[in-house]
Amino acid sequence: MTSLLNTLSLCLCVLQICVIQGGFVPLPSNDPIRSLAEEETLLPCKYKPTSDDVVVQVTWYKENPDTTKEQIITAHHTNGQTAFGTWSRHVRFKSSDPTLDSSLLIMSTEVSDEGTYMCRISTFPSGNFDREVSLIVWTIPISSLDPVILVEGQSYRQAASCRSVARPPPHLSWDTDLNGQSINRSADNRAVSSHYSLHPLRSMNGKKLDCLVWHPTLQGPRRIRNNLVVHFPPHAEVSGYGGDWSVGMENAALRCVSGGNPKPQSFTWIRIGGELPEGVIPHSNGTLLFGRPLSLSDGGTYQCVAKNEVGVGKAEVVIAMTEAPEPRSSLENMLMLIVGGAAGGLLILMLIIVISVTCHHKSKNKKLQRELTERKEEISTLSRQASFRRMNSVSTDVRGVTEESIPLRVEGTMRTSLSSLGQETRFHPPLTPSPYPIVQSTEIVRQLNGSVVIPAEGGSRPGSVNKTLQHPPPSCTYPPVTDDEDEVDEGLGGPASQEHPDDQDSETNSSQVSEAHSARYQQTNGTLRPKSRLSTTGVSPHASLIHKAQIV
Structure with missing residues (x-):
């Protein structure tokens, strides 16, 4: 019981301290x-x-x-x-x-x-x-890089050294494409260093060799840029001579072009087998200038010697002198000018002629083309007019045809009464008869009406042609039908009121024509047939009949 009371007292004291403090x-x-x-x-x-x-x-x-x-x-x-x-x-x-x-x-x-x-x-x-x-x-890294100058031909050795000091110690690495190795070292003062070693070659000169510093105080690596330096002796070449030097040539010069690292500081010109000719001036940039016209004594072997801190480079050239070409006389020069001028003038003249002929032919061709077009249009117009005449007019003569051989069957065209047929038919009064027989062909009627039907009585078979020669009376002549006598049929779209001037006398002529037709022909089932006997008071057998058949 006492221990329990002590525990409760201790808890109350701790609680009081926590609340009060x-x-x-x-x-x-x-x-x-x-x-x-x-x-x-x-x-x-x-x-x-x-x-x-x-x-x-x-x-x-x-x-x-x-x-x-x-x-x-x-x-x-x-x-x-x-x-x-x-x-x-x-x-x-x-x-x-x-x-x-x-x-x-x-x-x-x-x-x-x-x-x-x-x-x-x-x-x-x-x-x-x-x-x-x-x-x-912590401290920000303090870094440095110490490059090393290498020489071509040296043994494997250190090419660069990178060092950095910081708290905590940094980390170093290299960024390069060179073939080498790095070694890292640390010191007690929180300093680190890295050494990069390789075998130096001429092709490595100027290549990248950067040091990278890594540290917690930096957001990324710090780059210390560096390029490898490799020295090598120069390589000399001679330019300026193309094998065409001749006696009397002026401003001749030889140039010594040399590479190397570092660049050559001095150039020396010598002539093998003797001294340089008089009037030849060497310059410090490697140029050998001939300050006078060339002579035969300037030929020989010349050598250029380029020197830098590492070594020496040499180059040679052999100069062969030729005799100067003979100068052309003024007469030859004048003759060449005249020949050249004549050739140029002739060429210009030929060019003018060619252009003129071409233009003439072009204009002539255009004219002929235009005339040909006009002729074609005229021929086309005449052909259409002739076609219209053949379709719209036919001249027939009943003198050479027997009464039994002239019946026509107009299929699909004769859709009017006999009186209407009489109105579309015109008779011309007989004139002086022609001394020559007229041949009547049913082919013309076929072209106009679409078909020809010859009745069985007194005629030949359908499709055949009946030709009857008969001498007309000497007192009858039938005039040909002209374009002025054509009449546009009402069935073809023309007005029925258009009549030939010869039919404008009176309406009596039309009625007479209808009576004449009625006296000579009879209509049976759409076919016109001659009556068995013709009245002597009818139309004269030698009358000229013009019939326009409607074309469907």
Whole structure:
């Protein structure tokens, strides 16, 4: 029972302490605090007292490696702030009232500031409360690259060296296409170095060999650019001579072109087997200038020697001199000019003639084409007119045809009465008879009416042609039918009122014609047949009959 009472008493005391005492504001998640050298660093410390406590004093300490504590700065609620030793120029409180916000500000952080700090809050009447804060100071890498000048032909050796110092130690690598190897080393002062080695060749000169520095304070690798340097001797070549030098030539010159690394500093010209001719001037840029017209004594073997720090390059050229060509006389030059002018004039004349003939033929062809077109149009017009005449008019003569052989069957065209047939038929009065027989063909009637039907009585078979020769009386002549006598049939789209001028005397002629037809022909089932006997008072057998058959 006694132990139970003791336990309850202890719990009540702890609860009373937790309720009465205050506490520190929790630190940020990034504990320990990381900072960079030469930048401001904030060490947070903020205490919230209870309603019965009062913050009397705030003091910051730093723990030394030997576990002792060094006082940095203090602030009393009535006596103010005090900084100690070298810290007075190095630190200060963040707030003007340290009893409310006791955070410490290091104005320019140094590597030596790294360590453990303690913030002590003195309250009344509760006493002192401490909080520890750890600080890690990082530094931005300080890097350098030392290139090495190589010479072609040397053995395998170091080509470049890269070094970097930082907290924490950085990492180094190389970015290059060269065939080599790198070796990395570290030192106690957090410095690292890397060496790149290879076998130098002329083709490696100017190639990329960059050093990359990796560190947590950098967003990405820092690149230190570098190009490999390889020295090699020059390679000389001679230009300016094409094998065409002759005696009397002026402004002749030889040029020595040379490569190499570094570029050659000096050029030397010599003539093998003797000294340079007089009037020949060598220049420092490698040019050998002949300051006078060439002569036969200028021939020979010339050698150019180019030199740089690594070695020497040589090149030779053999010059062969030829005799100068004989100058042409003024007469030959004049003759050449005359011949050239004549040839040019003749060429221009021929060109003018060709152009003129071409233009003439073109105009003539156009004229002939135009005339041909006009002729074609005329022929086409005449052909159409002739076709219209054949279709619209036929001249028949009954003198050469017997009365039994002239019956016609008009299929699909004779759709009117006998009186209407009489109106579409015109008779011309007999004139002086023709001394020649007229041959009547049923083919003409077939072309106009579409078919010809010859009755069985007194005629031949359908489709055959009846030709009867008969001498007309000497007192009858029948005039041919002309275009002026054509009449547009009403069935073909023309007005029925259009009549031939010969039929404009009176309507009596039309009735007479109808009576004549009635006296000579009879209509049976759409077929006109001659009557067995003709009245002597009818139309004369030698009358001219013009019949226009309607074309369907």
